[in-house]
Amino acid sequence: MSRDAYVHAVEGAGAGKPLLFLFHGTGGDETQMLGLGRAVAPGAALVAPRGDVSEMGALRFFRRAAEGVYDMDDLARATAKMAGFVHAHVEAAKPTAVMGLGYSNGANILASTLFAAPELFDAAVLMHPLIPFQPQIAGSLAGRRILITAGERDPICPPHMTARLEAWLRDAGTDVTMVRHPGGHEIRPEEIDAARRFLAAVAAGEKQA
Secondary structure (H helix, E strand, O other): OOOOOOOEEOOOOOOOOOEEEEEOOOOOOOOOOOOHHHHOOOEEEEEEEEOOOEEOHHHHHHHHEOOEEOOOHHHHHHHHHHHHHHHHHHHHOOOOOEEEEEEEHHHHHHHHHHHHHHHHOOOEEEEEOOOOOOOOOOOOOOEEEEEEEEEOOOOOHHHHHHHHHHHHHOOOOEEEEEEOOOOOOOOOOOHHHHHHHHHHOOOOOOOOO
């Protein structure tokens, strides 16, 4: 798969540094997450793809029939395409660590890519993910580091669904950290602080406490 499979933004490209992939939410684009990426991973190279599906003009990474009802065939298409895109950029960059950060729909495509190709990422930050299906993991997630952030009153990603994802990932052998706030679907400062600490530890090769 080509590095140009998606329209994308790149910042700070160069060998010998961590590489952070950024995945936007529904209605965003390749620029939506760049500021957050700079804030949580200063010094990392950033790659931010643009979703290739339009839902009434709002960009997404895969189709859905309704809120929380995914087009599983299109999710499979998007997952394979994203795995190829990530692999191509990693091969070209030769980074010291490969990390992903996604919000909402971006967290969902990041999670699906992790399930399909666990070897691609050393660590991932899933902000407000919604995975309404039983993951089928192709390989092993053992030792992968995952941060999940969520709102306790999130109407789009209900807390019980987030808890189920956390349990699935723990059962798969991942090192999971969970951060919740009392709000809804918005990204709050405590999530950003948690992501900054988490990614700094990954980039430095530190173990979780």
